[in-house]
Amino acid sequence: MGLQQQVMQEMKAAMKAKDTVTLESLRAIKSALLLAQTEKGAGGEMTEADEVKLVQKLVKQRKDSAAIYHEQGREDLAAPELAQAEVISKFLPEQLTEEEIEKVVVQTIDAIGASGMQDMGRVMGMVTKELAGQADGKTISAIVRSKLS
Structure with missing residues (x-):
């Protein structure tokens, strides 16, 4: 089942349960999907990888906003x-632990023979591609930085 059908089913359940937070979150996903599908040159269809990127972007936006609200002492808006x-991240693939990410980073560093920070871009590119949707970019970056320095 595609992401759009899954979102629509969840929306129906959220409406019946009168769960406003879930409903808002699902509407955000639906809106982003529709915008991405109707973009110029999109062709109307999205691959599963595109859908995962879109959902990751939505989760990141929410977390960044919450961090800003938290810094400003606005817990009422951060919550x-x-x-x-949390609701949107349910549509992402299973997230890897830091140990699993570290294992992939070490394998990649060994495979390309990276020796220092000058190779960070190459390592990040390969690891990010391999772990698409399974790990946060900040986490990957921190692990790569620690291994190369």
Whole structure:
């Protein structure tokens, strides 16, 4: 089942349960999907990888907003953002632990013979491509940085 059908089913359930946070989150996903499908040159169809990127972007936006609200002491605004991020992240593939990410980073470093920070871009590119949707970019970056320095 595609992401769009899955979102529509979840929306129906959220409407019946009168769960406003879930409903808002699902509407955000639906809206982003429709915008991406109707973009110029999109062709109307999205691959599963495109859908994962889109959902990751939505989760990241919510978490970034919550962090800003938290810095400004606006917990009343941060809480709904985090709740929405939680609902949206249910549509992402299983996230890897830091140990699993570290294993992939070490394998990649050994495979390309990276020796220092000058190779960070190459390592990041390969690891990010391999772990698409399974790990956060910040986490990958921190692990790569620690291994190369």
